[in-house]
Amino acid sequence: MSSVDELEKKAKKCRQILLKMVYDSKNVAHLGGSLSAMDMSVAVYDRYINDLKDPNRSRFVLSKGHVVVMQYAILAEKNIISMEELKTLKHIGTHLQGHPDINKIPETEMNTGLLGQGLAVAMGMAYARKINNNKNKIFALCGDAEMHEGQIWETIQQAAHFKLDNLIAIIDNNGLSSHDPVNDVIDLGSLEDKFKSFNWNVITVKDGNNMSEIVEALDNMDKLSGKPAAIIMKTIKGKGVSFLENNPNCHSLTINDKDYEQVKKDLDM
Ligand SMILES: Cc1ncc(C[n+]2csc(CCOP(=O)(O)OP(=O)(O)O)c2C)c(N)n1
Numbered sequence: 001m002s003s004v005d006e007l008e009k010k011a012k013k014c015r016q017i018l019l020k021m022v023y024d025s026k027n028v029a030h031l032g033g034s035l036s037a038m039d040m041s042v043a044v045y046d047r048y049i050n051d052l053k054d055p056n057r058s059r060f061v062l063s064k065g066h067v068v069v070m071q072y073a074i075l076a077e078k079n080i081i082s083m084e085e086l087k088t089l090k091h092i093g094t095h096l097q098g099h100p101d102i103n104k105i106p107e108t109e110m111n112t113g114l115l116g117q118g119l120a121v122a123m124g125m126a127y128a129r130k131i132n133n134n135k136n137k138i139f140a141l142c143g144d145a146e147m148h149e150g151q152i153w154e155t156i157q158q159a160a161h162f163k164l165d166n167l168i169a170i171i172d173n174n175g176l177s178s179h180d181p182v183n184d185v186i187d188l189g190s191l192e193d194k195f196k197s198f199n200w201n202v203i204t205v206k207d208g209n210n211m212s213e214i215v216e217a218l219d220n221m222d223k224l225s226g227k228p229a230a231i232i233m234k235t236i237k238g239k240g241v242s243f244l245e246n247n248p249n250c251h252s253l254t255i256n257d258k259d260y261e262q263v264k265k266d267l268d269m
């Protein structure tokens with residue numbers, strides 16, 4: 001298992017890979033929610049998912065499938081996707097689609113993009129593992145605006161019923177939907193209280209872009225059992241790139257030459 005320092009270096013490298021990929025591709029990509037979730041995602045992959053060829057591995061389902069570029073960057077850092085291929089992001093005929101496609105990149109685990117579906121399928125995977133006595137975990141990364149979907153709450157109810165303590169929902173609470181603040185669209189109230197009332201274990205991370213806090217949260221999560229667990233982490237949308245941080249327009253965009261000069265300064269590239 002990597003140290004906090006090593007994980008921070010890995011997350012920075014993945015941010016560099018991500019921004020270079022999007023700049024090189026000249027295409028639009030969902031950067032804001034990729035950057036907010038990067039630190040936790042890197043930590044989860046590092047700790048639980050080392051052998052991506054092992055069929056019994058823990059799995060990371062990208063329920064907020066629009067941030068697939070984050071997953072591509074992590075898989076590239078693990079040499080599953082080549083740096084050369086990253087340049088083809090969203091080009092005609094590429095393997096690197098704008099949302100996860102397991103027919104093109106099987107290691108993305110599930111075709112997602114319709115918000116709400118990823119967590120539901122992750123629950124099915126977790127249930128199957130219980131039947132097959134596979135002790136590895138199923139993680140699902142959800143956006144906070146994804147919590148607006150009805151299917152999410154059906155799944156949360158059912159996962160508690162089946163006591164799926166191998167299912168971990170990570171909620172990226174960056175406060176923003178596509179453009180607007182999440183709570184202006186539909187006020188979520190307290191996600192902690194809601195998950196608890198649905199009989200889930202809840203771990204709150206005050207700063208989901210702080211690797212020490214992330215590691216502590218995962219240590220605590222590992223000690224829990226009997227119920228599914230939600231890790232609710234407060235993050236900054238666009239974290240790590242100065243002009244994207246908390247910018248309501250950072251959801252989906254291209255990186256032009258001028259932007260890239262700033263990116264290189266921000267990420268020491
Ligand atoms: C069912 C469904 N409705 C609408 C959309 C369009 N959509 C794509 S991203 C997005 C906002 C997502 O915000 P959030 O879940 O908070 O993600 P993040 O901020 O982490 O990028 C929406 C509404 C969708 N992909 N699926």
Ligand SMILES: [Mg+2]
Pocket residue numbers: 033143144145172173174175176177182
């Ligand atoms: Mg959000």
